[in-house]
Amino acid sequence: MDTKEFRVLIKNCFLKGKVTVEAKTWLDAEFPDTAPGKSIIKDWYAKFRGGEMSTEDGERSGRLKEVVTDENI
Template sequence: MYKKEFHVLIKYCFLKGKNTVEAKTWLDAEFPDTAAPKSAMKYWYTKFRRSEMSTEDGENSGRPKDVVTEENI
């Protein structure tokens, strides 16, 4: 299952009033091979509690994967 789909399922559990333990238990039972890790559950619940209801991953800042400069050519 794709990450985006898990984000939506985690949001569904949050809106239904389940806590992270209940949501993790439900996801593990329904999707035993592909369930999200506990840290991801906590991250998304924290995000939803701050009223950030988007299930999209945010933009990552930092160094780009490939940097072309005169020094490394």
Template sequence: MDKKEFSVLIKYCFLKGKNTVEAKTWLNADFRDTAPRKSTIKDWYPKFRYSEMSTEDGERSGWPKEVVILRKYI
């Protein structure tokens, strides 16, 4: 599963009233190898708690999404 799908599952756990430990246990049971880390779950819960119900990641400063590599030919 990709990051977007896991954020939806984390939101589901939040809306069902599970705490972060219960959410991590539930995700580990079904997605043992690919489940998000506990810190990821802890990052999403406050967003949902403060009514930011979008499961999309926000914009971040830093490197652009697209990078152009210029090659110098000798």
């Protein structure tokens, strides 16, 4: 399972009113080998509490991937 899917599951736990410990316990039971860590769950809960309900990655500054291609070099 990829990180985007885990974020959606974490958001679902948040919306159901589960605390981070309950979310971590449930994810560990369902996905024992690939569940995200406690700190990741806490970070996403903090974002959701702050009103940011998107599960997408935020934009980052820096060099674009298209800049370093064989065609441009």
